[in-house]
Amino acid sequence: MIDDAAAGTASPKPRQRRREQRPGEIIAAGFAEFAANGFEGTRLEDVAARAGVVKGTIYRYFDSKEALFEAVVRSRLTSNLDAIGMAISSYPGSATALLEHMIGQLYELVLKSDAHVLMRILIAEGPRFPGITEFYHREVISKGTALIGAVVRLGVERGEFRDGPLARLPMVLFAPGLMAAIWQLTFARHQPIDLDAFKAAHVDLVLNGLKLNESA
């Protein structure tokens, strides 16, 4: 009793540790299965097997297949765009360099992490789970679009970028990144892409497409 608190924090008992880790393990297993087979195509028994437990155990932590699925998706939707927005406002370099940096970040997030697998879930299960699409749009898409839009406006003000239709639809500037993600999900097996070369072409297109022609 004397060292209750110390024991609780310093070295959690195996039972407690299990209790805390299980949900995460099940969610990780669910992510893999749902991403590969879709919601309907995924058997809870496979999720359990992958997590090293038995089907019934899942129901100690999640009410239903739907609840698990939503937990899986939410676990990956933690948006860190607000923090990025802060970093941008204090960026020292040119708008051109900033935009290139943002595109680089996009490829880091597409390359590493299985974030692009989430795209498949979003596209495939959107009709059945409209709430997920709405959440992703609100937290990631609209914030991301606003961010790029701000950078483009900055570049226009500084005389680096042309004004034009792209300033109104700045998400178009990230389209090649989306294409790379979709490609990885579909045709990579038949025709692998070099992500660095793809990024280079992306940057080349966007920076030259926005660049203000000095001759004008």
Place this chain on the structure above:
Amino acid sequence: MIDDAAAGTASPKPRQRRREQRPGEIIAAGFAEFAANGFEGTRLEDVAARAGVVKGTIYRYFDSKEALFEAVVRSRLTSNLDAIGMAISSYPGSATALLEHMIGQLYELVLKSDAHVLMRILIAEGPRFPGITEFYHREVISKGTALIGAVVRLGVERGEFRDGPLARLPMVLFAPGLMAAIWQLTFARHQPIDLDAFKAAHVDLVLNGLKLNESA
């Protein structure tokens, strides 16, 4: 009996007409259901109801759910890219005008027709039906990429376009079109896009991104 042939061609008997039309009706119903619910999420009974028949009837024309699914996808994969390739080789205008025309065509195919719905099927069911992905890549993607690549090279030769990484990865030039398709499948409910404005931004980006700077 005398006008057997005439009756056969001019006005087919209701029974024959049914026999000929049923598969198409079932495929159309299947396309709608599969596109909305995915392969696993689709109930054959719903497909039958939509087609105005009963589940058992489907099995007169298709061996299994898989067979119906593949028939559905194949029916939309009729590639007409070879014909387009022919038309391009005799195009009279500039490479710039040709590329703009091709992008316009892309939006016509994305806008009208439910071709973009096929994208959802392809992305969602690709892992379960790798043959479909492979077929689509071979018949549409690689031919389409070759086509754009040819136009870009033409533009470079004529001094209209810059040479650069985009000449090696010409599919990047169609990325905004892909984004428009995905957007329609996901976020259009929450934030509809004006496809004409989107196309304008697309053309603006691509033509300026490729344009050779006269000052150089």
Place this chain on the structure above:
DNA sequence: GATATTAATGACTCATGGGTCATTAAAAAG
């Protein structure tokens, strides 16, 4: 008009997989 053919039906089987629950065993409390 009688007979043969076959498209279509709908009631059926059966495997699958989501969800439940009494039981077990391992840890915590005393």
Place this chain on the structure above:
DNA sequence: CTTTTTAATGACCCATGAGTCATTAATATC
């Protein structure tokens, strides 16, 4: 060491939906 608690199990239930088939009725044939 004994008792209580609870994470985990696995056998079970049951709704669902793919696939079957004997029967029906509309058409074609004679």
